[in-house]
Amino acid sequence: MQNFVHTGNPLTADEWDGLTKNIRAIGNATVARRFIEATGPLGPGCQTVPIETIEGITEGYKSISGSRKALLTTSSRSSAIVPIISKDFVLHWRDLAEARLIGRGVPLAKAAAAASICARSEDKLVLFGHTPLGYTGIMNVEGRNTVTRLRWHSPGDAFNNFTSITRLLMSKGHDGPFAAVVHPHIFAGMHRVLKGSSLLEISHVKALLTAGVFKSSLLAPRTGMVVSVGKQNLELVISVDTSAAFLGAKKMNLPFRVFKAVYLRILKSDAICTF
Secondary structure (H helix, E strand, O other): OOOOOOOOOOOOHHHHHHHHHHHHHHHOOOOHHHOOOEEOOOOOOOOEEEEEEEOOOOOOOOOOOOOOOOOOOEEEEEEEEOOEEEEEEEEOHHHHHHHHHHOOOOOOHHHHHHHHHHHHHHHHHHHHOEHHHOEOOOOOOOOOEEOOOOOOOOOOHHHHHHHHHHHHHHHOOOOOOEEEEEOHHHHHHOOOEOOOOOOEHHHHHHHHOOOEEEEOOOOOOOOEEEEEOOOOOEEEEEEEEEEEEEOOOEOOEEEEEEEEEEEEEEOOHHHEEEO
16 A cells, blocks of 8 residues: 655655756746856855945055055944745655656646745845835945936937946946846847847947846846946845745645845945935
């Protein structure tokens, strides 16, 4: 007689490997990770990260002996807890039994959906922070540059806007490479031929923003941001990369959790310009 009691991990090693590869490919496919350098995974024991805000842009001192001190100065130093992003799903015990019977593999649709939700939540955390936890994101961090009343209607508007923004960031001592994230309407509007050119406007914009131009539906219409990328300005600290855990059988069914632990550390907020 078959025993239907689940006292431990219900999946085989191969099934877990397939599940992990699936959720990691989807859960790590965030907009943020396409232009922000990551540190980690550092392990689940990494619950806090130090935060330092570097102020001012000064040149390194020049001397023959190199004995003169040239210290970076920080305006603040604190620490933050790395938040956990998670989404649960339930695998029906008969679905798993049927998949094994016909050799189809573990049904991964629910796991993929949970990983996709976690990816979107990570982007939302990076862009806007999380008010209940007291975290800010790229779009609302204190000390960022802001520009308003930009026009996006006519061909050439986007290129002119991004030219002005990169000039502003360079005047603050940030030479790039630059990346931009915009609302999908702005992104779509750049796919038109620029007057006096045989190329799409986005081709000219990408030549200016060499770290990439990306879109996110999380942004409000006519908004976005440009950032000078690099760990000297901001980085994504990863404690736990996208993973899955079995939560223990419940009424014969198999609940799982897709989760990750990430934190956006911003060292120089004036390397960011929002609009």
